[in-house]
Amino acid sequence: MTLPHTPSFSLEGRRALVAGASSGIGLGCAVALARAGASVTLAARRVDKLEEAVAELKAEGCEADALAMDVSDIPATVKSVAETGPYDILLNSAGLARHGPALETTEEDFDAVQSLNFKGAYFLTQAVAKGLIEAGKPGSLINITSQMAQVGGQERAVYCGTKHGVEGFTKAMAIEWGPHQIRVNCIAPTFIVTELTKPTFARPELKAWVEDKIKLGRIGEVEDIMGAVVYLASDASALVTGTSLLVDGGWTAD
Structure with a gap:
């Protein structure tokens, strides 16, 4: 009998x-990828936080560096990815929430949220894929x-x-880039305890x-996402x- 070979989780x-690696889910994912063996570039606007995390990862023997990036600034992001890539793996956790009743949504809030969560995610994913295709390399692109x-x-x-929009373009990109052996997926967490969710948990109802x-x-922790990204x-x-x-604790099982 020849037993099947277990695929490797090593990176x-x-x-x-x-x-979005300066805190929360993004930071947790960066740590998970680095500990699995990847050389990780932590990117976000808060460079001081990135450098602190990079120093701690290096102290563990991991390979990591920091990169200033505002995903909503598309020309700068595309340029940065082209100059520093290609990357075998993308994990995009950059995101923004401005919650409130739909009847009270302002155009300013709408534009700010979609500019980062949807438009920024789209063109960041595109930029990393372009680098992989030009290099003739496979890859795994993941949006939170x-x-x-x-x-x-x-x-x-x-x-x-x-x-919803990100999950839509994920399916389309996966179809287009499958022949290049580039996989495109999402991780969809439930509420995770982070800086972003603190306002929700401050309201008892x-x-x-x-x-x-x-x-x-129970409410999710950052650690609940780390295995999924690896x-x-x-x-x-x-x-x-x-x-x-x-990774929703059964929220959507109804």
């Missing part, structure tokens, strides 16, 4: 770009969306719309709503593309 020899890309939520019409919807009975970045998910990996 040795691969370069990863993590956008949300369980709200699968359902709706109170006071989240614009946010939900952007995340919203905190109760969240806890009631999560079937496993899986999608590695050969362990070699046949996975055009999909969204829900």
Whole structure:
């Protein structure tokens, strides 16, 4: 009998770009990728936070560097990726939320959220894919969306719309770039304890709503996402593309 070979979760020899890496889910994903063996470029606007994280990763023996990046500034982002790439792995966690009743949405808030969450994500993914195709390399491109890309939520019409949009272009890009062996996927978390979600948990009625919807009975932690990103970045998910990996504690099981 010849037993099957377990695909490797190792990322040795691969370069990863993590956008939104200064805190929260992005930082957690950068750490996970680095510890799995990737050489990780941590990118965000807050360079001081990036340099602090890079120093700690290097102290662990990981390979990491920092890169100033505002994903909503598309020309600068495209230029930066072209100059520093190609990257074998993209993890985009850059995001913005301005929650409120749909009847009160302003054009300014709408434009700010879609500019980063949707438009910025689109062109960042495109830029990394261009570098891979020009180099003739395969790759794994991952955008952090949300369980709200699968359902709706109170006071989240614009946010939900952007995340639905990212999951839509993910499917289309996966179809187009499959022949180049470039995989494109999303990770869709439930509410995770981060700086971004603090305002939600500060409102007792919203905190109760969240806890009631999560079937496993607890709010997520950054660590809950770290295994998912290593899986999608590695050969362990070699046949996975055009999909969204829900890490939602059963929220969408209804």
